[in-house]
Amino acid sequence: MVPSHHHTSVLYDAAIDALAVRPDGVYIDGTFGRGGHTAGLLERLGPTGRVIAFDKDPDACHAGWVRFARDPRLTLVHGGFETVGQWVREAGLEAQVDGLLLDLGVSSPQLDNAERGFSFMRAGPLDMRMDSSAGETAAEWLARADARTIADVLWRYGDERQSRRIAAAIVRQRETQPLQTTTELAQLIESIVRRSPGGSHPATRSFQAIRMHINGETDALESVLEQAMDVLADGGRLAVISFHSLEDRIVKRFMRGYAQPPLPPVPAAPRPPAELDIILRKLRPGPEEVASNPRARSATLRAAQRRRRR
Numbered sequence: 276m277v278p279s280h281h282h283t284s285v286l287y288d289a290a291i292d293a294l295a296v297r298p299d300g301v302y303i304d305g306t307f308g309r310g311g312h313t314a315g316l317l318e319r320l321g322p323t324g325r326v327i328a329f330d331k332d333p334d335a336c337h338a339g340w341v342r343f344a345r346d347p348r349l350t351l352v353h354g355g356f357e358t359v360g361q362w363v364r365e366a367g368l369e370a371q372v373d374g375l376l377l378d379l380g381v382s383s384p385q386l387d388n389a390e391r392g393f394s395f396m397r398a399g400p401l402d403m404r405m406d407s408s409a410g411e412t413a414a415e416w417l418a419r420a421d422a423r424t425i426a427d428v429l430w431r432y433g434d435e436r437q438s439r440r441i442a443a444a445i446v447r448q449r450e451t452q453p454l455q456t457t458t459e460l461a462q463l464i465e466s467i468v469r470r471s472p473g474g475s476h477p478a479t480r481s482f483q484a485i486r487m488h489i490n491g492e493t494d495a496l497e498s499v500l501e502q503a504m505d506v507l508a509d510g511g512r513l514a515v516i517s518f519h520s521l522e523d524r525i526v527k528r529f530m531r532g533y534a535q536p537p538l539p540p541v542p543a544a545p546r547p548p549a550e551l552d553i554i555l556r557k558l559r560p561g562p563e564e565v566a567s568n569p570r571a572r573s574a575t576l577r578a579a580q581r582r583r584r585r
Contacts, residue, residue: 284311285571286516286560290376291315293514293555293578297324300373303363303506304328305356305499308382310339316376317348324348327362331355331406331490332385355405357495360502370584372506379496380518381405381486383570393486395461395478401454403486413485417460418453422446432493432521433484437468441481457482483519496522500529504550507581512554514578523575527557530579551579 284290290312294302298321304313307330316326327350330336336353343349352362356377363369385405386394392402392413401414417425422442429438444463445454454460461478468477487493503513513530517523533551555578560571 284308284315285378285568285574286558286564286576287311287315289558289576290378290514290516291319293576294374294376294512296320297373299323301325301327301368301371301508302374303359303372303376305359305375305377306330306379307335307339307351308378309335309384310342312376312378313339313343313349316374317343317346320348322348326350327352327366329354329356329359329362332382333406333408334384334388335382355495357498357502359499360506363506369505371508372511373508374512374514375503375507377496377499377513377515379492379516379522389457392457393482395457395476395482398456398458401457401460403482403489405490411489413460413489414453414455416489417445417485418449428488429481429484431484432487432519433480434520435468435480435484440467487519493521493525496525497529500526504533504581509581509583511581512578513551513581514555514576516574516576518570518573518575523577526577530577534579548582548585550582552582553577553579555579 296302296316296319298319300320302316302325304316304326307313307328313326313328320326325348328339329352331354333353336351339351343351363372381393385391389397389399391407392399401412403413404410425442425445426438429435429441435441441464444467448454448463454463464478464481470477507513515526517526530551530553534549534553536547536549538546555576558576560574565572
């Protein structure tokens with residue numbers, strides 16, 4: 276069964292506008308999802324324009340190949356956006372991409388599918404892999420990692436104050452029966468973390484942290500940002516939508532670093548020229564979008580433009 280492509284892309288108009296799409300341009304959607312942003316790019320392109328989209332998720336790729344089968348302007352690649360640089364080089368498109376869009380995090384269809392194991396709200400196997408065809412599942416990692424490693428992940432990616440207690444409980448639990456399902460993990464966390472009135476579910480931060488670790492999300496983000504400097508054409512634009520403060524800090528630091536390079540170690544040496552112009556420092560969704568799409572509440576959009584090479 277082909278998954279539905281009904282999915283609301285966060286900050287849809289703002290992200291497409293930030294790329295300043297040219298009808299004959301070449302654009303990359305690094306996180307295809309269910310094709311919301313890709314469709315927006317295609318709508319603004321002419322017959323000679325081109326979109327290359329990437330996604331690790333086989334389900335997303337299958338849905339996209341069916342949905343856009345008749346549009347020759349789209350190339351959909353089963354792979355993470357950290358492979359963008361290699362793909363572009365092999366395609367002979369280095370320094371010819373007019374825009375790169377990244378919509379980070381997990382998509383609504385992934386959350387809604389219990390079999391993927393991303394959500395504590397639905398009973399399913401403890402998987403959490405973006406690419407369900409490869410790599411270690413969350414259950415496998417939790418069955419082998421030591422308590423300190425688990426605690427570090429929960430603290431770094433989830434800001435979970437009870438990270439050590441949760442990690443210790445996971446290790447104790449697996450001595451009798453390793454965790455296998457989302458509900459088992461959620462219930463264990465609920466027994467440790469108190470739910471505050473009106474607050475989020477106690478397992479929210481831990482599930483997010485484990486997912487980010489299993490998929491190497493911050494490493495992939497740092498990699499693709501550096502690759503963007505070689506991929507983008509002069510005047511090409513980079514737009515990133517993040518949902519996590521750590522990811523937003525990575526994007527912010529990257530853009531600032533290339534917009535205002537650090538002073539050289541030798542005082543007499545000239546400062547290297549800036550390579551980016553920041554065109555959008557921080558855009559958050561408005562109250563109407565948050566009301567219609569609660570997933571948007573933590574989204575942040577930043578954008579920058581590649582300066583002309585010397």
